[in-house]
Amino acid sequence: MNNCALRFYWSCCFSGMLFCLGSADTLAQSPCQADALVQRNFKRIPELMTLRQDYLDRMANTPTQAQGRTVVSISVVVHVVYKSNLENISDSQIFSQLEVLNADYRLLNENASATPTLFTPLAADMEVEFCLAGTDPDGNPTSGIVRRETPWNNIGQLTAPDGRPRIHYTELGGNDAWSPEHYLNIWVCSIGGGILGFGAYPGTAPPAEDGVVIDPRYFGTTGLAAFNVPHHLGRTATHEIGHYFNLFHIWGEDEFSCNDDDDVEDTPTQRGPYLGCPVFPQLSCGNSAMFMNFMDYTNDACMTLFTAGQKVRLWATLNSVRAGLMDGVGCSTTAAHSLPSQGAKLHISPNPAGEMLTVEIENLRPGGMLRIFDLTGKLWLATPVGPGSKAKQIDVSGLPAGVFQLQIFSETNSRFGLFGKI
Numbered sequence: 001m002n003n004c005a006l007r008f009y010w011s012c013c014f015s016g017m018l019f020c021l022g023s024a025d026t027l028a029q030s031p032c033q034a035d036a037l038v039q040r041n042f043k044r045i046p047e048l049m050t051l052r053q054d055y056l057d058r059m060a061n062t063p064t065q066a067q068g069r070t071v072v073s074i075s076v077v078v079h080v081v082y083k084s085n086l087e088n089i090s091d092s093q094i095f096s097q098l099e100v101l102n103a104d105y106r107l108l109n110e111n112a113s114a115t116p117t118l119f120t121p122l123a124a125d126m127e128v129e130f131c132l133a134g135t136d137p138d139g140n141p142t143s144g145i146v147r148r149e150t151p152w153n154n155i156g157q158l159t160a161p162d163g164r165p166r167i168h169y170t171e172l173g174g175n176d177a178w179s180p181e182h183y184l185n186i187w188v189c190s191i192g193g194g195i196l197g198f199g200a201y202p203g204t205a206p207p208a209e210d211g212v213v214i215d216p217r218y219f220g221t222t223g224l225a226a227f228n229v230p231h232h233l234g235r236t237a238t239h240e241i242g243h244y245f246n247l248f249h250i251w252g253e254d255e256f257s258c259n260d261d262d263d264v265e266d267t268p269t270q271r272g273p274y275l276g277c278p279v280f281p282q283l284s285c286g287n288s289a290m291f292m293n294f295m296d297y298t299n300d301a302c303m304t305l306f307t308a309g310q311k312v313r314l315w316a317t318l319n320s321v322r323a324g325l326m327d328g329v330g331c332s333t334t335a336a337h338s339l340p341s342q343g344a345k346l347h348i349s350p351n352p353a354g355e356m357l358t359v360e361i362e363n364l365r366p367g368g369m370l371r372i373f374d375l376t377g378k379l380w381l382a383t384p385v386g387p388g389s390k391a392k393q394i395d396v397s398g399l400p401a402g403v404f405q406l407q408i409f410s411e412t413n414s415r416f417g418l419f420g421k422i
């Protein structure tokens with residue numbers, strides 16, 4: 001039995017509701033709300049404590065190897081739920097987040113070499129990749145991105161009178177999940193309160209609410225996220241998806257104790273979170289703290305690794321309670337058209353442009369839209385294109401001078417490019 005992993009179960013079950021409320025209140029100040037979410041959900045739906053325990057048992061008794069697979073590709077659906085145009089982030093900002101995930105989870109992150117020598121032997125390629133879903137739950141082609149306007153400010157922390165979080169339900173102003181057995185659902189919405197995001201540990205949320213929620217200001221590396229230093233490098237999602245795969249914060253649940261940890265053998269016991277970008281080494285609980293781990297609270301630029309021990313936990317999850325993600329249902333047709341490299345198929349000229357812009361498009365399918373945003377995410381122009389369009393003239397004389405993102409979406413593909421306006 002996995003002692004440490006039991007703590008969410010024990011804390012609510014045997015310490016009583018006051019503990020749960022107190023714990024949630026304390027954690028409400030945290031930039032990551034994953035632990036507070038567990039307490040809220042257990043209070044709202046006590047049956048989840050049984051489900052979580054069942055999941056913990058299954059994960060504890062599951063082989064942790066990749067079972068013949070080298071790398072698994074996971075289908076992602078991004079639900080962009082926005083009140084303002086600013087929150088309606090661009091496709092390219094979403095692509096930038098996928099790039100970060102595919103670097104961090106494959107140990108291909110540019111700053112991996114900044115891991116202190118003490119810890120470099122522990123750094124792990126998690127052998128997990130992420131792609132935007134190419135097929136929706138009904139079997140139709142999709143971009144893997146769903147957009148919905150909401151009347152609610154900061155919907156990410158709002159609940160309906162019946163206690164359900166609004167973000168996860170279309171009828172409550174959010175957007176319904178796609179089948180969580182097969183898709184990693186990511187909701188991108190304003191949260192507020194200094195909260196960057198939260199992710200659901202396996203078995204701690206109803207299926208309709210299973211996934212991660214990230215504020216658009218901290219999602220990806222471009223557009224709106226580019227301005228939000230030090231959380232501007234897309235590692236909020238790296239961290240929250242870690243929770244989704246059952247990784248705890250590196251210090252454990254108790255932020256003031258050396259008596260619990262994250263249940264991972266190769267991460268040193270640590271008293272509590274580190275913030276900012278500490279100078280190595282930092283001593284905590286008699287160890288050199290691994291504050292640069294993705295599951296700490298340090299700045300995006302200062303996070304560098306998952307460990308081999310964390311990989312073991314992740315694969316125990318993937319091989320048991322999240323095995324459906326490996327079906328590849330949505331990924332099989334998507335890789336070719338969901339990656340940023342497809343931007344090469346879009347030609348914009350002249351660039352920079354004065355009055356008129358010519359956009360050449362290859363193989364555009366029916367139902368296309370062309371949209372132009374500035375780098376803050378403000379929409380300036382939208383016009384239908386295709387099918388069969390090869391080149392389209394766009395009057396950009398009304399745009400101010402500056403740099404703009406041009407995006408083209410159709411039923412089955414989306415492309416983007418940058419151009420200058422003079």
Ligand SMILES: [Zn+2]
Nearest residue numbers: 032034239249
């Ligand atoms: Zn967290």
